[in-house]
Amino acid sequence: MLGVLKPAEGGLRSVGVFFLEFMKCPAAVGSICLSGATLANRLLEGVSREEDGLVIDLGAGLGPVSAHMMRSGIAKDRIIAIEVNGVFKELFAARCPGVRLVIADARELKAILDREAPGRKISAIVSSLPIRVLGSQLTENILQQVKSVLRERGGVLIQYSYALWLNYPLQDYGLAPGSASIVWKNLPPARVESYRVWNKRTTKLIAMSAK
Numbered sequence: 001m002l003g004v005l006k007p008a009e010g011g012l013r014s015v016g017v018f019f020l021e022f023m024k025c026p027a028a029v030g031s032i033c034l035s036g037a038t039l040a041n042r043l044l045e046g047v048s049r050e051e052d053g054l055v056i057d058l059g060a061g062l063g064p065v066s067a068h069m070m071r072s073g074i075a076k077d078r079i080i081a082i083e084v085n086g087v088f089k090e091l092f093a094a095r096c097p098g099v100r101l102v103i104a105d106a107r108e109l110k111a112i113l114d115r116e117a118p119g120r121k122i123s124a125i126v127s128s129l130p131i132r133v134l135g136s137q138l139t140e141n142i143l144q145q146v147k148s149v150l151r152e153r154g155g156v157l158i159q160y161s162y163a164l165w166l167n168y169p170l171q172d173y174g175l176a177p178g179s180a181s182i183v184w185k186n187l188p189p190a191r192v193e194s195y196r197v198w199n200k201r202t203t204k205l206i207a208m209s210a211k
């Protein structure tokens, strides 16, 4: 079954609330419907279930990605969901009981993590933020925060986008590209990319793969 059919698992109310918020502010919400299970699965493919590093659900919405994290064996105390729109709070809690949701702007990522999980390592930041349409200043501010916390705490950024033809655009913001793949079984299909902060090792790996 198409992953796209999965979003209705939270009930028609979820679908309706998400769609209404999209109609109010398309650029901030970035999608007319929740991510499907196939996409959520791909986003988490490389995330270790054994480590105890944080897994951040950035732009958590109604929680399909956090819910998949729980189902796929990532311990709840590793998950921090961050979402700017407080309207989603109640439905998120119903879908992801016991998962920490912080209603805040991703531009405050560093301060949020310093407050919620001081000193803890990061395994992955899984971002559903509509990074290509947020506007270049907002994107720049968010990615500065992402780079700062990855540099300090380790981990990888996993970002999806519906712009299937754009290869690694976050390189322009100073992030080092990793793996990429397209998930066709989602509405709409999505491109999943991973990034790390540049360091001596990533520079060397990228130079080698270019040869």
Ligand SMILES: C[S@@+](CC[C@H](N)C(=O)[O-])C[C@H]1O[C@@H](n2cnc3c(N)ncnc32)[C@H](O)[C@@H]1O
Residues within 6 Å of the ligand: 028, 029, 030, 031, 033, 034, 035, 058, 059, 060, 061, 062, 063, 064, 065, 082, 083, 084, 085, 104, 105, 106, 107, 128, 129, 130
């Ligand atoms: C494409 S939706 C993804 C929602 C959910 N993760 C999913 O996969 O269905 C993007 C989400 O990012 C949130 N968002 C947009 N700008 C944000 C910001 N600056 N900080 C935190 N969340 C933001 C939106 O409110 C929306 O819920």
